[in-house]
Amino acid sequence: MALRINDIAPNFTADTTEGKIDFHDWIGDSYAVLFSHPKDFTPVCTTEFAAAAKLAGEFAKRNTKVIGISVDEVEEHLKWKADVEKYAGTDMTFPIIADDKLEIAKLYGMLPADAYLADGRTAADTATVRTTFIINPEKKIELMLIYPMTVGRNFDEILRALDAIQNNAGKPIATPANWRPGEDVIVGLTVSTEEAKEKFGAVEEIFPYLRTVKQAS
Incomplete structure (x- = not known):
């Protein structure tokens, strides 16, 4: 297999x-x-x-x-x-x-x-x-x-x-194409925008399914 x-x-x-x-x-x-x-x-x-x-x-x-x-x-x-x-x-x-x-x-x-x-x-x-x-x-x-x-x-x-x-391990985030450490990350689809704001701060909503936040700690 x-x-x-x-x-x-x-x-x-x-x-x-x-x-x-x-x-x-x-x-x-x-x-x-x-x-x-x-x-x-x-x-x-x-x-x-x-x-x-x-x-x-x-x-x-x-x-x-x-x-x-x-x-x-x-x-x-x-x-x-x-x-x-x-x-x-x-x-x-x-x-x-x-x-x-x-x-x-x-x-x-x-x-x-x-x-x-x-x-x-x-x-x-x-x-x-x-x-x-x-x-x-x-x-x-x-x-x-x-x-x-x-x-x-x-x-x-x-x-x-x-x-x-390593950056994403255990966090509800993903990284976009060509991502480098320190750049914005993508909010996971399992997290609502309101939850993301509470967890990460400001959220940029490009599409309802594509939302980015500053580098997650």
Whole structure:
């Protein structure tokens, strides 16, 4: 069955570049960004790991752990990590999961059950292992972004979406297109305009169903 928003992220144990982990235990009380790759030593993925490495401080400020997964063994990951760090000009402080048996890629619906690694395979054999998941501390999936091999991920958007998810958590609000922290937010449809005024102050009613307020505290 395909994963959906609000599903519990499937748990697993796996070897990583920082030792064996239980995924849910590793997340702990943090948010997590899990992003997958079809093969080590691929050009687009190298730039993506480097981008994530450079943003380590930004993720830490958001109580968010980052973890990569690639369809190769730990030994290959460690060799590739050196290239990523050279390209990024900084250390890569997050682990990479080894998924050379495709177990996690299949568990998360990124490959069909009958997928296998052919001899002499290329990244094209596992091209669909290109999903980014944002997972909350309750281990629920908040977001899924799927990219083709030829399109590098936009980590500014991943951070923006993470900010919106954290901003809206537990509040009757939503964020509009292209929202950034500090900008107006949308009042949820379950809240009347009068209730919104009591809770948030001034309400701008653009349409009866589209009402905005200043950044909710």
